[in-house]
Amino acid sequence: MENRLKLTYLSWTDFNWHAFLLTKSFNAKIIFIKRIRFIKFFPRLVNVAFDYLIKSIKTITFIIKNYKNYFFFENPPPIASVIGLLCKKINKNFKYVIDAHNGAFEPPMINFPFVIKAFNNADAVIVHNNPLRIFLQSKNEFNNCTFFTLNDPIPEIPDYSIPSYKDKYFLVVTTFHGDEPVEIVLEGIELFLSKSIDSKVEFHVSGNYNKSINVYKKFSDNKKIKFLGFVDQETYHRELTNSIGVLTYSIREMVQQFAPMEALGANKPFISNRNLTNIELFDNKMVLTEINPESIAMGIEEFFMRKGELEKNIVYLKEQLTEIRNKDFNNLIRHLKLNDAII
Structure with a gap:
């Protein structure tokens, strides 16, 4: 159990299947910081602003209590990555990885203040396909960014098949x-x-x-x-x-x-x-x-x-894609020097 607490993945969602599977690969602890429910007649932007403010406070509070952990931040939203950058500026030994989805590199997310700096200061940035990684590595603004491709795993799906329904x-x-x-x-x-x-x-x-x-x-x-x-x-x-x-x-x-x-x-x-x-x-x-x-x-x-x-x-395909993902995963683990934290 002690090993599991060395790695923490913070997701600003109620639940995220992708994040759940990724943390399972890393044997990490996942924290879902759920959406705040506000009064319906509030303007949407006001609700979003309050939601992000509360989530930011919860994120920073959790990091302060567990600052020795290795943190993974999901992006979007970009503000979570910027919190990681802030923590690293305060404590140079703070380590963080950004789990980045396509929207993270597109407006308006990529225009968020300091988010490009957050990418360039992260210990690693995970993207989920090679074409995106190759494209980003060609961009000057990401010159100091360490990208790794990690394809989504093939999940185990429970078999609920019913013969009378099949092939219809x-x-x-x-x-x-x-x-x-x-x-x-x-x-x-x-x-x-x-x-x-x-x-x-x-x-x-x-x-x-x-x-x-x-x-x-x-x-x-x-x-x-x-x-x-x-x-x-x-x-x-x-x-x-x-x-x-x-x-x-x-x-x-x-x-x-x-x-x-x-x-x-x-x-x-x-x-x-x-x-x-x-x-x-x-x-x-x-x-x-x-x-x-x-x-x-x-x-x-x-x-x-x-x-x-x-x-x-x-x-x-299952054999080939699993082999590729395992190789990419091991390369990422070696780079992050997390071998001792992964069981």
Whole structure:
């Protein structure tokens, strides 16, 4: 137990599956600093400001009590990384790592005061795909930044499969976030269905569709497209393990989507977009398409033609990606000199 307390990961979220899996790899203690619930009639910016203020106070208080720990800060939000920089300026022996996601390097997050300095003073900055790391290393503002790539792990997904449900639907994984081309994906699905009138396959769409209510209204009348809304983790895993496969898309070129890793963890083949990261990780072992309805419809057809091959490729991908991640993880551990803290 003493070893576990040497490493602490601070996440300004109620719960973060990515952060949970990362801390499990490091055998670290994770602290979720939850969102503060304020009175609804307060303006949103006021709520956010109070939320960040309270979280900052909690973060600094925790660090003061545990200043000998090795801290990992999740970014976004950038202010957590700046707190790490402040602590290092006060105590040069303070050690911190930034777990950085794509949004951390884009406006408005990258414009936050002192955040670039926080990156350059961190003991390491973890990014989650090689194309992003290579791009950032070419930027002069990150000359003193020590980047490491650490792909998301393949999670262990509980098997909730029910024989009577199997092979009847695809799971379309989305959060209805702005970087997910949900409408285009659904247009591609409708195009596929229009060409395959006799097909009995359905498409279950995850995520809170209230974030994009116009998209929901546009496709909700299609009886073969079912919107699940926000579901708990067990229900999500149940949908995943009973699906034919997964569709997941992002408009970003340099991002590692977690959904493909979840699909592999559930032994499900998937369809995604042909971006730099997916090409490097999966190449032709899974179905990769362009982001347009015609290509997506063709990708679904290709999925059925290659289904047996894709299922066999899962074993290869799991072995290869795990080997790559273990190598990258060990390089990071050696750099941070954390061998004694990792059991």
